[in-house]
Amino acid sequence: MAAPIRYETTGPIATITLDRPDALNAITVAMIEALDAALAQAAEDRAVRVLIVTGSGRAFCVGADIGQLDQWEKDPGLRDRFYALAPRFFRRLEEFPKPVIAAVNGVAAAGGFEICCFADIVIAAEDARIGDAHANFVGFGPVSAVVAPTVLPRKIAAELLYTGDMMSPAQLHLWGFVNRVVPAAELMETALAMAGRIAAKQPLAIQAAKNLARRAGLVDPGLLGSHAYESAKAIFATEDFQEGLRAFAEKRAPDFKGR
Numbered sequence: 001m002a003a004p005i006r007y008e009t010t011g012p013i014a015t016i017t018l019d020r021p022d023a024l025n026a027i028t029v030a031m032i033e034a035l036d037a038a039l040a041q042a043a044e045d046r047a048v049r050v051l052i053v054t055g056s057g058r059a060f061c062v063g064a065d066i067g068q069l070d071q072w073e074k075d076p077g078l079r080d081r082f083y084a085l086a087p088r089f090f091r092r093l094e095e096f097p098k099p100v101i102a103a104v105n106g107v108a109a110a111g112g113f114e115i116c117c118f119a120d121i122v123i124a125a126e127d128a129r130i131g132d133a134h135a136n137f138v139g140f141g142p143v144s145a146v147v148a149p150t151v152l153p154r155k156i157a158a159e160l161l162y163t164g165d166m167m168s169p170a171q172l173h174l175w176g177f178v179n180r181v182v183p184a185a186e187l188m189e190t191a192l193a194m195a196g197r198i199a200a201k202q203p204l205a206i207q208a209a210k211n212l213a214r215r216a217g218l219v220d221p222g223l224l225g226s227h228a229y230e231s232a233k234a235i236f237a238t239e240d241f242q243e244g245l246r247a248f249a250e251k252r253a254p255d256f257k258g259r
Contacts (some may be wrong), residue, residue, distance in 0.1 A: 004031035021057025026065035063110020109133035125184035137162035195217035
């Protein structure tokens with residue numbers, strides 16, 4: 001049986017490609033196990049500074065494989081594994097310490113939409129379609145119901161959650177959910193270029209910035225401000241910080257090492 005995802009690294013950039021194109025990259029138990037393992041590997045690999053998530057074929061990801069629901073009826077253990085694994089995967093994605101770019105190459109619905117919600121940056125092909133879509137067939141998605149209103153205006157999130165409608169990247173760009181809309185042929189080139197620009201910065205500083213930005217809407221700004229200054233003091237003590245100062249003085253590109 002073919003692996004449900006591909007995990008590749010090129011220098012400081014890791015790429016996870018959901019790879020069930022004939023099923024529009026619908027998520028199975030095997031896929032979510034593989035995704036969870038790939039996230040853990042990328043998080044632990046000090047050489048990886050940025051992660052790209054994309055899909056193969058015509059879709060980014062259409063969410064859970066509804067075709068497997070019959071198997072769940074016959075094997076409740078399979079259903080239980082999915083319900084145990086899915087929250088763990090999304091928690092790992094939410095807490096992933098390095099920047100995540102979603103390169104949306106086609107339909108991103110249900111679980112695919114939720115992956116985009118947790119991504120730090122979304123770059124989408126012009127012909128992609130993005131939406132929650134749970135309402136169309138399975139009622140609602142517990143992850144998107146909680147997360148979508150934190151990354152979209154509440155009324156736009158409500159429209160997506162309640163109608164199951166899909167939106168174009170151009171529409172979602174207006175609401176700040178999509179960062180870039182590009183021709184499909186330029187999608188990965190654009191994502192890799194963005195990842196490369198991020199990877200060239202101080203990795204420890206970028207991770208600190210991500211951690212603070214993720215928590216900004218969840219805690220009291222005064223408390224987070226104190227933590228931010230403590231994080232900044234730690235960055236000032238790194239070799240990378242000194243390298244940045246030297247590079248500025250010497251009018252050259254810095255060479256950050258992540259220490």
